[in-house]
Amino acid sequence: ALCKRNKVQARRRLADCKAFVVSAFGGAGPAFQQLFDDHSQAYADAEETLPRIEWPGATVRGYRGRAWLQQLLNTLQDERGRIPFGQDTSSNGGTWLYFFPNLPGRDTPVDYKELGDASQTALGRVARWHHARGFVDLRRLAAPGRGGEGGPELEFRAFLMQVPDQPRECNEDGEMLATPYGACQTFIKGVISLDRPLQRLCPRNIQVPAELGPGPLFLPPPEKPPPPTVAEELESEARRIVGKLAGEFARMCYEKGFVEPQIAGPGGELGPHSLLGHKGVSQHSFLEWFQEQEEGGSYRDLSAELRPAIVRMVRSEAKDGPSCGLSGNEKDAMYSGIRDMVLKHLFRALNHDVDLYKRKRDARLWRGAGLQ
Secondary structure (H helix, E strand, C coil): CHHHHHHHHHHHHHHHHHHHHHHHHCCHHHHHHHHHCCCHHHHHHHHHHCCCCCCCCCCCCCCCCHHHHHHHHHHHCCCCCCCCCCCCCCCCCEEEEEECCCCCCCCCCCCHHHCCCHHHHHHHHHHHHCCEEEEEECHHHHCCCCCCCCCCEEEEEEECEECCCCCHHHHCCCCCCCCCCCCCCCEEEEEEECCCCCCCCCCCCCCCCCCCCCCCCCCCCCCCCCCCCHHHHHHHHHHHHHHHHHHHHHHHHHHHCCEEEEEEEHHHEEEEEEEECCCCCCCCHHHHHHHHHHHHHHHHHHHHHHHHHHHHHHHHHCCCCCCCCCCCCHHHHHHHHHHHHHHHHHHHHHHHHHHHHHHHHHHHHHCCHHHC
């Protein structure tokens, strides 16, 4: 039983081989001639005398990147590529070209099952029946270039054969040939050329980096800024208290009506912010009003907030000064110097804020829509 089964399988393989030869070449005789005979004269006669189809664009150019070149070298099993094939796997050294006739009035191939026009259905079945493919051997592209003038060039002739697994309804009546390309030995002629020689892609020619020293690979983190001095702490605390005083001054102006619109544009255009205390505020009036708030509690709180910063600066900058109160000696004269030192830093903090907000106002002015 096993011997009979093997004989049946062998006959089946022979039948499949015969079917392939008939479908691809039209018979054993044409297949032998096509595979082993010299076709140079037959090609010349066919290209001069027999019907042919010429594409309107004789040349098609395109850019191909590294991925495409890697696939080409893998196909050619060239050592300049990655060559991912194992011991039991080999490349065929070429690629398949597919031929699909286009219907009139269409730029892209469309299958007859997807045609919306019923008048083109029959013609679509003919086009589907003539869907073909041809194998192109690309191994000659691995040869050197054309004498330094460019990359390799390959002239090919790919014989067409019908794509297998055709739908039965395409040729139900049998009007079309069972092997539309085999009997007449239809082929496609073309030239594939590269504008430069193939280069080694894998492994890449990457220069070895210089040897690194024993130090770290990354830069060290930036140094932390030094802690603020006692004078900088006093000025920062003074600016914070000035901000609170500005809010209290605005509250006083709203309570006493010292508010007027602010002109901010041409033609007397008024801005969104009001002008506070420009008129009506007399000297020392804000101090008197602030000392009356909450029975002097707000004034005492702000004074207490500023006192620690002043004490730290005096202890750091005037170590030889009097400890407390008047002592009746020459150290009492140092109080005037300490007072001037404290006022200098307070005025510096105040001038810093004045200059800062002046620059901000000037920036809004130059960015105004009327001046752009």
